[in-house]
Amino acid sequence: QQQVKQSPQSLIVQKGGISIINCAYENTAFDYFPWYQQFPGKGPALLIAIRPDVSEKKEGRFTISFNKSAKQFSLHIMDSQPGDSATYFCAASMQSGSARQLTFGSGTQLTVLP
């Protein structure tokens, strides 16, 4: 199975609040889990990524929590700002032949109200 399931589809938070986006995967061969941020008319940009040998990774206001046994991972955005309003995609990757293509979730449209 290659699917990565993402929720919620959309999220509205107040400025200063915490935004939480969840993803679940099925294929235990996945070994790299990035989160991408996409603004309208732009390509996705890497935000933060984690490998399954750690349970948490923090970079500034962004934290990934990873639960290997549950095959779930989540993105937490602390002190959310209006400039964080964008679409967020989780993804998963594994070595497949010579490639390492990304399998993306369906996206979460985040709106941070001022």
Place this chain on the structure above:
Amino acid sequence: GAGVSQTPSNKVTEKGKYVELRCDPISGHTALYWYRQSLGQGPEFLIYFQGTGAADDSGLPNDRFFAVRPEGSVSTLKIQRTERGDSAVYLCASSLDRANEQFFGPGTRLTVL
């Protein structure tokens, strides 16, 4: 430095026509990927190049789709006999090698009327 660039940014064509979409990767990046993003969805993998060769084309939906990278830099995605279902944003990404972060271009929005 310059990022990944894609041209055209928008392409409108008629059903049955042939289109070419171009990707200029970051200089020195040997790995190049094409993805397709339908409205409201995440990108879906199409094809991967390592250097000049298509190392994995398992994501191409059918034989109307073809991509080349003749000199190991610029890549062109070619779609024959376009169908309305081909309408999407076509994204290109490059990375230093297959193990590293993929940097995405802004995409080409293809509309098939």
